[in-house]
Amino acid sequence: MMAANDIFSDRVIAAAGTDPLVVLDLGARGAVDGDLLALAPAVSIIGFEPDPEEAARLAAQQKGPWRELRILPFAIGRARGLATLHVPREPEGASLLPHNDAMIEQFGHEGLHRTIKKIPIEGLSLDDLESDAGVCSVDYLKIDIEGAELDVLEGGAKMLANAKVIKVECSFLEQRLGQPLAAEVICWLAERGFDLIDIRAIHHWRRRPLPSHPYSIGFDFPYSRGRIAQADFFFLRRLSPDAPGRDVATATLILAAIGHIDLAMTVLRRCPSGESWWREHGVDIESELKAASGALGRKELRAAIAAQIRGAVPLVKSWFGLLSFRAPEHRY
Incomplete structure (x- = not known):
């Protein structure tokens, strides 16, 4: 019997x-990040949000399908101490690093790149979490903190x-002053x-709020591709052939949940x-992954069809010159 997520069995x-x-x-x-939602009854998730108001709002929510859900009002950085x-x-553009005004000049999005207030907050390092939050280990780590990624790592x-x-x-x-760029993070890890x-989630930016590829509009410059700006990067630890069974089983399950069945x-x-770990727990993991592959494939196909249908409307409007737009906040 498939669980409520329709991907993994009970x-x-x-x-x-x-x-x-x-x-x-x-x-x-x-x-909180929903990448492992299909495994929610077996997941303890701890969210960190340094903005006190947003942290309080998140903490007031029900835990939903997760086995455990906690929200902690800390910023995670290089070391313990006060931060800004x-x-x-x-x-959503809040950062521990100062914003770079050059982004406004190039892309014209002041809403993301001009600081309007500064909030003093409490900072911890990842390794402080054992003593301060009782968190001794992590299986899946998600970092979306607008620029201070290497400090965290x-x-x-x-x-x-x-x-x-x-x-x-x-x-x-360099959206924030002094932030490491993608290549540095990739090399470090x-x-x-x-x-x-x-x-995934690759974003290309054109001068705001003009649309980028593939849309054409009634502006002085009707069409242009955008410059690559940011994306989500996924990394897998290299496990040795003699790695502990629980580590291998957990890596396999996470990979399957995010769609990488072949790699799992x-x-x-x-x-x-x-495989020995799964057998000890009464699971034929290869058969389960085959079933999960089919279920996930059908789910992704439905989502892709729905996205194509939704995306057809603006494409047709663009073809006939009916796509509405505003002139850029900062002209060329």
């Missing part, structure tokens, strides 16, 4: 729940030793045993202890 969820997966969501504004949160008009050597998969939003542009396995099987074949 057997898989029950086995995973014997030693729940730990997810740390650094930058939980809006809602630079908040623009659009608060450099302050978490002990915690990173347990991480199986890391998701980091990285920028190709590669040197410490994490391989880049996927890039490759990890299992390379690390036999993973």
Whole structure:
């Protein structure tokens, strides 16, 4: 019988729940990361949001399908101490680093790149979480903190030793002063045993608020591709063939949940202890992954069809010159 998520069976969820997966969501504004929602009954998720008002709002919500949900009002950085949160008009752009005015000159989006207030906040490192929050390890680490990614990673050597998969939003542009760019983060993690396995949610920016590829509008410059600005990067820890069974089993399950079924099987074949762990918990993991692959494929196909239908309307409007637009806030 498939669980409510329609991807994993109850057997898989029950086995995973014997030693729940730990997810740390650094930058939980809006809602905690839902990448492992299909495993929610077996997941303890801890969200971090330094904005006191947003942290309070998130903490007041029900835990929903998650086994455990906690929200902590801390900023995670390189070390313990007071820090400053630079908040623009659009608060999702809040950062521990000062905003770069050059982004306004180039792209014209003041809502994301002009600080309107500064909030003093309490900062911790990843490795402080054991003593301050009782968090001893992490299986899936998500970082979306608008620029201070390397500070977080450099302050978490002990915690990173347990991480199986890391998701980091990285920028190709210096949106905040002194922030590391995507290439630096990729190299840093590669040197410490994490391989880049996927890039998603790729954003291209054209001067705001003009639309980018493939739309054409009634402006002086009707069409242009945008410059690549940021994306989500996924990294997998390199597991040795003799890695502990629980580590292999957890990595396999996370990979499957985020859609990398082939890679999950490759990890299992390379690390036999993973299949042994699943057998000990009464699960034929290869059969389960085959079933999950089919369920996930159907789900993704439905989502793709729906997206194509929704996207057809603006494309048709653009073809006939009916797509509404506003002139850029900052002219060329």
